[in-house]
Amino acid sequence: MIRTCLVVDDSRVIRKVAGRIIEDMGYEVAEAGDGMEALAWCRAAMPDAILLDWNMPVMNGIEFLKALRAEPEGKTPNVVFCSVENDPARIAEALDAGADEYIMKPFDGEIILSKLSMVGAAR
Amino acid sequence: MTPDDAEALKMMVQSRSGVLVNADNTYQIESRLGPIARREGKASVDELIAAIRSNRDERLMWAVTEAMVNTESWFFRDSEPFDRLRKDILPRLAAARSRPIRIWSASCAGGQEAYSLAMAVAEERPSLGDARIELFGSDISEACIHKAQSGLYNPFEAQRGLPIRMLLRYFEKQDEMWKARSDLAGALRWRRINLLSDLTPLGTMDVIFCRNTVNAFDRSSRRRVLEQFRGLLVEDGYLFLGLDEGADDIEGFYPAAGLPGVYTRTPDRQVEAA
Numbered sequence: 464m465i466r467t468c469l470v471v472d473d474s475r476v477i478r479k480v481a482g483r484i485i486e487d488m489g490y491e492v493a494e495a496g497d498g499m500e501a502l503a504w505c506r507a508a509m510p511d512a513i514l515l516d517w518n519m520p521v522m523n524g525i526e527f528l529k530a531l532r533a534e535p536e537g538k539t540p541n542v543v544f545c546s547v548e549n550d551p552a553r554i555a556e557a558l559d560a561g562a563d564e565y566i567m568k569p570f571d572g573e574i575i576l577s578k579l580s581m582v583g584a585a586r
Numbered sequence: 587m588t589p590d591d592a593e594a595l596k597m598m599v600q601s602r603s604g605v606l607v608n609a610d611n612t613y614q615i616e617s618r619l620g621p622i623a624r625r626e627g628k629a630s631v632d633e634l635i636a637a638i639r640s641n642r643d644e645r646l647m648w649a650v651t652e653a654m655v656n657t658e659s660w661f662f663r664d665s666e667p668f669d670r671l672r673k674d675i676l677p678r679l680a681a682a683r684s685r686p687i688r689i690w691s692a693s694c695a696g697g698q699e700a701y702s703l704a705m706a707v708a709e710e711r712p713s714l715g716d717a718r719i720e721l722f723g724s725d726i727s728e729a730c731i732h733k734a735q736s737g738l739y740n741p742f743e744a745q746r747g748l749p750i751r752m753l754l755r756y757f758e759k760q761d762e763m764w765k766a767r768s769d770l771a772g773a774l775r776w777r778r779i780n781l782l783s784d785l786t787p788l789g790t791m792d793v794i795f796c797r798n799t800v801n802a803f804d805r806s807s808r809r810r811v812l813e814q815f816r817g818l819l820v821e822d823g824y825l826f827l828g829l830d831e832g833a834d835d836i837e838g839f840y841p842a843a844g845l846p847g848v849y850t851r852t853p854d855r856q857v858e859a860a
Contacts, residue, residue: 549741549762551754558751565750567741574745577660581749 467491467508468579471501471527472516472545477568481514481545484572488579498522502530510540512579514566517546517557525560532561541582545570587612591635595650598638602651603726604782604807618653622646652727656802659695661747662702663797667826670845671793672706675824679792680717682822687719688789692781692796692815694723696743697734697774699795701766704773705756722788724779731778737766782807785814792820797847798828812836816851825849 468490470482475496482492493510495501499522501513513531517524528542544557545566554565563582566574587595592609599607608614616631623634626646638646662668679687689707691700700723707719723734737757744753744764757764779785781796794815800808815825816838825833827847833839842848 549759551759554750554754567745569741570745571742573660574742577746580665 465489465491466512467493467510468512468514469493469495469501469504469510469540470514471495471498471519471524472514473497473519474516477516477545481570481575484575485514485579487572488576498524498527498530501527505531505534505540512541512543512582514543514545514575515562517544517548517553525557528557528560528562541579543575543578543582587615587632587635591632591639594639595635595654598647599651599654600804600807602648602782603655603780604803604811605651605655606802606804607654615654619650622649622653652729655726656798657695657725657727657730659698660743661698663699663747664829665747666845667795667797667848668702668706670848671703671824671826672710675793676707676710676719677713679822680714683717683792685718687717687792689719689721689793690788690791690795690818691721691723692779692794693799694725694734695727695730696739697723697730697737697776698739698743698747699723699797700734700774700776701737701756701770702747703795704770705752707773708756708770719773721774722777723774724777726778726780728778731776734774735776737771738763739765781811781814785818788818790820790823791818792823793826794819794823795826797826798831800827800833801831809836812839819851821851823851 468485470478470492472478473496478494482494486492493504495504497519515524515528524544541563542561543564543566544562545568547568549567557565564578566578596607596609599605619631619634623631626634628634628637638650689703691703694700700721704721725731740763744757753764756767756770758767800811803811812833813836816836819825825839827833829846831847833849834841838851839849840853842850
């Protein structure tokens with residue numbers, strides 16, 4: 464069965480670059496430009512994994528993650544934060560909010576593969 | 587580079603390190619030796635090799651040798667060997683030892699493997715009682731040992747293989763780099779070691795990690811290194827090679843069950859399959 468990954472980032476370039484890397488890992492990739500759009504995606508079809516930016520308009524990554532974790536019980540995707548925020552206290556904040564892993568931008572393909580593997584989401 | 591120069595480079599590296607250089611891979615040679623050529627004021631890698639061939643400058647020959655040895659590494663590479671060490675082997679050794687358990691990362695490159703071992707020990711510490719554990723990291727490259735000693739990793743290195751919670755627990759941010767915390771760094775001792783040299787002064791080892799290294803050696807160097815490991819390992823010790831590396835042809839090594847590349851000294855004390 465093909466696994467799905469939702470790439471959530473307000474940068475179209477990041478969505479395309481990360482999406483291509485994740486597609487090469489065998490995922491079917493969907494994109495969302497902010498947390499609200501991502502939440503709508505998840506309510507329609509919960510992905511297996513989410514690559515999540517922090518700073519986005521409308522609804523940021525933390526707000527989205529809290530809303531996602533508050534959704535009625537069901538499939539809970541592995542969430543890997545992917546942000547320019549690289550201060551340890553900020554990273555801890557994302558983990559406290561329910562992130563499974565964290566990527567500090569800039570990233571490369573090895574890092575995405577490594578992090579998705581850690582949360583058991585890599586094929 | 588002329589065929590003569592390529593052959594001279596190949597012999598220079600092989601005779602010092604045992605590592606086989608692919609002389610046809612000019613991109614790799616250029617990218618690894620280019621920085622040395624520039625540092626030495628040479629116009630090109632060809633000029634660097636030509637100068638070495640005429641001067642026989644030992645310092646420069648070693649710099650070239652070290653640069654040609656593969657130093658790619660990342661934290662918890664392949665993950666399972668470290669899990670096996672942590673959950674199975676360490677508790678077993680801790681229960682069996684009254685003396686310190688000695689663990690050696692023999693070809694540690696920039697130190698990621700050795701720090702991974704130190705973190706595995708730290709994570710398992712609650713179940714190890716008062717067992718004393720000595721951790722060593724070594725590499726043929728002086729530059730690698732300096733890097734390992736510094737404990738400093740850029741964000742790309744720090745994120746590759748290292749779970750974020752462990753990064754926060756064992757490293758601290760220093761400007762844009764991540765530095766091993768003092769308690770982790772303090773658990774390790776570093777030394778430049780050429781595995782082709784006589785290793786007996788190191789004393790016995792309980793666990794040797796030498797992963798993704800021996801396949802790069804020429805046949806006789808590989809055998810020499812593995813036979814030396816056999817001599818250092820205690821009877822109930824473990825040798826960890828890369829997943830695609832083996833020591834089946836070396837008398838006195840027995841493959842451990844369930845994990846490729848892991849060897850024991852005695853067949854009756856193999857690692858149990860998970």
